Amino acid sequence: MTASQETLDEIALSRAEYEAIVDRLGREPGPLELGLFGALWSEHCGYKHTKALLRTLPSSSERMLVAPGAENAGVIDLGDGLAIAMKIESHNHPSAVEPFEGAATGVGGIIRDIFAMGARPIALLNSLRFGQPTDARTRYLLNGVIGGISSYGNCIGIPDVGGEIFFSDTYKGNPLVNAMCVGLIENGKMASASAKEPGDLLLLVGADTGRDGIHGASGLASRTFEEHAELRSAVQVGNPFLEKVLIEACLEALDLPGVVGLQDCGAAGITSAAIEMAERSGMGLQLHVDRVPRREEGMTPYEVMLSESQERMLLAVTHGKEGPVFALFEKWDLDATVIGEFENGRDVRIFDNGSAVSSTPIVTLTDAPEYRFTATKPDWLKTLQNADMTATPMPEATPEDVLLKMLAAPNIASKFPVYRQYDYHVQTNTVIEPGGDAAVLRLKGTKRGIALSTDCNGRICYLDPNVGTAIAVAEACRNLSVTGAEPIALTDGLNFGNPETPDVQFQLTEVIAGMTRAANAFGIPIVSGNASLYNETAGTSIYPTPIIGALGVLDDVEKHSTIGFKSEGDVIVLLGSDSAWDTIDGLAGSEYLELVHGRVEGQPVLDLDLEVRVQAVCRDAVRAGLVASAHDLSEGGMAVAIAESAITGGIGASISESPGDGNRWDAAMFGESQSRILLSVSSENLVEIETLAAAQDVPTAVIGAVGGDSLSFGDSISVPLNDASDAWKNGFSAATSDQPQK
């Protein structure tokens, strides 16, 4: 019997895809089988619209131990038996429907991907996007998401060390919640999500299986959903305590001789986890759904196979060696149940109470169709890019008032009111806490450290997906370089609108091209990634938002730099430009242009070659101990960067030259031209820094000095440091509180 349109809609398969299934099987699929296809051919699991593009991303590196897509997360070698597993994952649609649990289970899911690699999770980061906080529902989403991350992360004992929050109308109906987890693998003890030989047992461990999250992958993640409030039942509910116990038990289990494989049970539940495991092992699999422990009665095989109940893992265990495994899980008060067995052949055979309910060739299920598209630049984008920046009117407010307004803007103001709700100290490795450009963690037992950051300015990517993504990579790396860390790997969280539209196809294509260009310029691989499509607000696709997570290493973690000014009399030096102030072109896509003039337009520019050299000089200077502070210039440009370094250091600064010579002071102060780093150095180190820069052909400018209790720019512009500090520290709470705003 041919499947009805209603059935196909429920699992988000097109009629053409259904026909392809019939063609491959040589028969109509059964209802359970169709559910398997729906899950595995979902965008979330099958990457239908992105697979061909993702394949083009640079992934080769001497440090690469596990290539992207090969396992639950990419793994990068640090030497000495140490390796880092890292990945970003989105939970956008669940968070739009149920922000607290959506965000919490997003965190839980990415943690499982990491410890499935045999890695102990050592850090979390969150990259969040919301509509403007003036909207009451946005504030509800914001508070729910922060609460969910706080609740899950704090309970589980993994420090939440960084990330970003950015507000723009484009995300109003569709917030982005991307979580990144980083794990440390010691003594080369990496795990694989595969079985060794036919006869190996498949064990399900952790939580019981319920009806929660059915169609999470195919429904919530793989189509537009705004009208589908009923999809709330597709949001899972998390239990961080159970996951904490599961981490300890699984990491301990990996030391047992019989445990050969470990796999996360995430999107599309047992279906995706078990079938991917069998495929990776090159074996067949028999699965007995009746053996799966349940928390609800009367569940059908379909529901058991597609449930996305959280805190479950699969183990592959050598036949006959399961005894100690059961004992270990019993010690941790966790269920462990044999639910299947790997076997010869290439089929997945599903049984319920001994009778076969489905038998399907695995390759048919996992080899989802691939859609390729040609991309043409839309005309509306050309218009936006060609906008004349010189036509921007001068603001009516004074430079002082605009600076205070910028510092208080929720995209720029301190996010301390958020991250003070996350434990960023646990595990006692945090050398640079949230609030800097990147987090730095020490690696106990070594002199080394790692630096972590996430970055992506969706507004810039909207104006030029290619250049914007290269800028996201550059900024994520610049955030590392200012601490002294050398970037060694990237992970990406791709967030896009509807891939069936030409605009989004253009954006996808250009974003991947830009990411490739930038990663190659830095000579570093993209080790893992995630794609979330169909993100729309009121039928309009969100800004393309390819969130970049970056990992860097410090050979001597003691030699790091932070953003705050340190000492009266230190010289302020700009790396990357020979002029203190920006030009009119820097207004393209800037925070200032949107905040003050309500415009999102212009052509963003990046000189990748210069960028790479600027960062190298900065790292060399930090490592040589020449630098008192280093801070990346980003949203808000020079004036905001100076203010942030001054506020954080608790000491003022004065810049000698007047911004823009009194003409276009706005562009001078708030322009966002790339490849600029603000340093403060003691005067005796200045020559050495200038020599380092000259050797790499990097322009520099000595622009002012640290000291006093105000921020002064030239002779006529001055803001008391206390006022700047109040604006920056209170801006976020003021903008996001439910109290009526003045």
Next chain:
Amino acid sequence: MKFGIVVFPGTWSDRDTHHAVSGVLGQDADYIWHGDANLDQFDAIVLPGGFSYGDFLRCGAIARFSPVMEAVIAFADRGGPVLGICNGFQVLCEAGLLPGVLMRNDHLEFRCIWTDLRVENASTMFTSAATEGQTLHIPMSHGEGNYQADEATIERLEGNGQVVFRYADANGNVTPEINPNGSINNIAGIVNERGNVLGLMPHPEKACEKLIGGEDGNVIFTSMIESAVQTLA
């Protein structure tokens, strides 16, 4: 000296505590599983932070029924030093080893911040390496650290010098503005009447090295080590 570090399901500062007392301060230390009840080999017991049993029901309410807690109570009754950090403090209150309760923070949010703790009593076995009035820079990380007890209990605690730490500013001023969770009298840590059981909400093990922001937390562990040496001598 040998520290015993109790591990409940959901404990997470066990490894951090081990690092502080063993990795940094060079003492012997071992973990104690919540199902074990033999503490004979240990000179001091630490109930570390975390979310024992997921904080289900009430923080510490389930952990107090673990077999290990009977042994900890007996250990304390014999005068052995017991330190409860954060969730460990909550467990000590639930187990009746310390008076009072830890309620939800008055602002209803989890707080992870650095605090300055004014040492109110430097004559305990947990503070002998400090001086009275000194402040210790130690981070806290909790959603339920709002210490409360009935009036008579507070009077008794204050009168006996059982209030060991108070939230203060960096200069040691104890003010309502600096109170991070609504605790009565800015109380951050208390000892029992005998002086051998300390509970405190902030995490001394998270302030054990300059590289991670400070080492004031070692004052507490060092005091325990010094007083153990004196007892043994």
